[in-house]
Amino acid sequence: xxxxxxxxxxxxxxxxxxxxxxxxxxxxxxxxxxxGPLKEVLFFPSPQVCVEHLFTRHTHFPCACPLPHGVETSxxxxxxxxxxxxxxxxxxxxxxxxxxxxxxxxxxxxxxVVVRVxxxxxYMTITGSQIGALRxxxxxxxxxxxxxxxxxxxxxxxxxxxxxTGSLNWTLTAVQSNKENIMVTEExxxxxxxxxxxxxxxxxxxxxxxxxxxxxxQQNR
Amino acid sequence: xxxxxxxxxxxxxxxxxxxxxxxxxxxxxxxxxxxGPLKEVLFFPSPQVCVEHLFTRHTHFPCACPLPHGVETSxxxxxxxxxxxxxxxxxxxxxxxxxxxxxxxxxxxxxxVVVRVxxxxxYMTITGSQIGALRxxxxxxxxxxxxxxxxxxxxxxxxxxxxxTGSLNWTLTAVQSNKENIMVTEExxxxxxxxxxxxxxxxxxxxxxxxxxxxxxQQNR
Numbered sequence: 330x331x332x333x334x335x336x337x338x339x340x341x342x343x344x345x346x347x348x349x350x351x352x353x354x355x356x357x358x359x360x361x362x363x364x365g366p367l368k369e370v371l372f373f374p375s376p377q378v379c380v381e382h383l384f385t386r387h388t389h390f391p392c393a394c395p396l397p398h399g400v401e402t403s404x405x406x407x408x409x410x411x412x413x414x415x416x417x418x419x420x421x422x423x424x425x426x427x428x429x430x431x432x433x434x435x436x437x438x439x440x441x442v443v444v445r446v447x448x449x450x451x452y453m454t455i456t457g458s459q460i461g462a463l464r465x466x467x468x469x470x471x472x473x474x475x476x477x478x479x480x481x482x483x484x485x486x487x488x489x490x491x492x493x494t495g496s497l498n499w500t501l502t503a504v505q506s507n508k509e510n511i512m513v514t515e516e517x518x519x520x521x522x523x524x525x526x527x528x529x530x531x532x533x534x535x536x537x538x539x540x541x542x543x544x545x546x547q548q549n550r
Numbered sequence: 551x552x553x554x555x556x557x558x559x560x561x562x563x564x565x566x567x568x569x570x571x572x573x574x575x576x577x578x579x580x581x582x583x584x585x586g587p588l589k590e591v592l593f594f595p596s597p598q599v600c601v602e603h604l605f606t607r608h609t610h611f612p613c614a615c616p617l618p619h620g621v622e623t624s625x626x627x628x629x630x631x632x633x634x635x636x637x638x639x640x641x642x643x644x645x646x647x648x649x650x651x652x653x654x655x656x657x658x659x660x661x662x663v664v665v666r667v668x669x670x671x672x673y674m675t676i677t678g679s680q681i682g683a684l685r686x687x688x689x690x691x692x693x694x695x696x697x698x699x700x701x702x703x704x705x706x707x708x709x710x711x712x713x714x715t716g717s718l719n720w721t722l723t724a725v726q727s728n729k730e731n732i733m734v735t736e737e738x739x740x741x742x743x744x745x746x747x748x749x750x751x752x753x754x755x756x757x758x759x760x761x762x763x764x765x766x767x768q769q770n771r
Contacts, residue, residue: 368740372743374699482729483717496703509702512715
C-alpha cells in the first residue's frame with residue numbers, strides 16, 4: 330500500500346470514528362431525554378463508607394482508611410451531585426456542621442464555582458458549625474436577619490438547574506443516624522420556584538439593607 | 551309540533567348535551583395530561599387566613615371570624631391537598647402540634663379514610679403535640695422505636711399517589727413564622743420511593759416486633 334493510500338484509509342477511518350462517537354452521543358442523549366429530566370430520591374441514614382475518591386478524583390481508591398471502599402450510598406450520591414457543580418452552587422440550609430459536606434463546598438469554591446449560602450441566624454453559631462470555615466475561605470454567606478424566624482429550608486441548586494431538597498440538615502447525625510430524605514431533580518417546574526425563593530432570600534438578607542446592631546457587629550458578617 | 555316530534559327533539563338534545571360534556575371532559579384530561587403529572591411548590595411562612603370553608607365545604611364563607619376570607623395561601627393549598635384524600639393518608643412527620651392540621655386528619659379519619667402515622671419518639675410527647683389526640687380518635691400511630699435516632703421525615707402520601715414533602719414540620723411556628731418549603735407531586739418516579747420508605751418504617755416500627763420496655767408501657771402504644 331502506497332503512502333497516499335495509507336493516508337486515505339487513515340483519514341476515512343478517523344472520519345468514521347468521529348461520526349460513530351457523535352452517533353453514540355446522540356443516541357445516549359435521546360435515550361436520556363426519553364426518560365425525562367433527572368428524578369432521584371435518597372433516604373438516610375447512610376452507611377459509613379470511604380468517599381475520598383470523590384474529592385481526589387482517583388479511580389483506583391488509593392485510600393488506606395478502614396472504611397468500605399467503592400460502595401455507592403445515599404451520602405456518596407449526594408456528594409456526587411454537589412461536586413458536579415461547574416458554575417454555581419446556591420445553598421439554603423438550616424444547620425451545617427458536616428465536615429465532608431463542608432470540604433465539598435470549599436473544594437467547589439477553590440475550583441471557581443460561585444457559591445452562595447443562606448443559613449439560620451441561631452444555628453450558624455452552634456458548636457461544630459461550618460459556616461465560619463466557609464466565610465473564612467471567602468464564600469459569601471448570608472443569614473436570616475429576623476431574630477424571631479428560623480430559616481428552616483434544606484435545599485441546594487447546582488448550576489441553577491439541579492435541585493437537591495428534603496428533610497436532611499447538613500449534620501453528621503442527620504446523615505448517619507436519622508430517618509431522612511432527599512430528592513434530586515432537574516424538572517424545570519420544580520427547580521424554578523426554588524431558584525426564585527433563593528434569590529428572594531438572598532436579597533432580603535443582604536446586610537447592606539439592614540442597619541448594623543448596636544450590641545455587636547454580627548449582622549454585617 | 552306534535553308530542554312525538556317534541557320528544558324526538560328533546561331526546562336528541564339530551565344525547566348532544568351528554569356527548570358535549572363527555573368531549574369537554576376528554577379535552578380537559580388531554581390538556582392536563584399534556585402538562586404531565588401535578589407538580590406544585592409551596593413556600594412558607596403563610597399569611598393567616600380563614601380556612602373554615604375547607605372543613606365545612608361551604609362555598610359562601612359563612613364564618614364570622616376576623617381573619618381574611620376567600621384568600622388562597624400556601625397553608626390553604628396544603629390543607630386542600632390533604633383533604634382531597636378519599637382512600638388513605640400515610641403521614642410521616644417529626645413534629646406535629648398544628649391544631650388545624652390535626653383537625654384535618656381527624657376529619658379524614660371520620661370520613662373513613664385510612665390514616666397511618668409514623669412519628670418521632672421524643673417529639674410526640676412534647677407540649678402541644680397532637681399525636682395523643684389522633685390516637686384517642688382511633689388513628690393508628692407508630693413511632694421510631696430506637697432511642698438514639700430521630701424520625702426526621704416530613705412527608706405525606708395522599709391515596710398512595712400524591713406526595714407532599716419538604717422541610718415543614720406540622721407546627722404553628724413552621725407554618726406561620728419559619729422559612730419553609732413543601733413540594734406536592736404526583737410524579738410516579740418520585741411518589742414510589744416514598745411509598746416504599748413509608749411501608750418500611752411502618753413495618754420496622756410495628757410494636758408487635760419489639761419487646762415492651764421495663765420502665766413504662768409507651769413502646770406499645
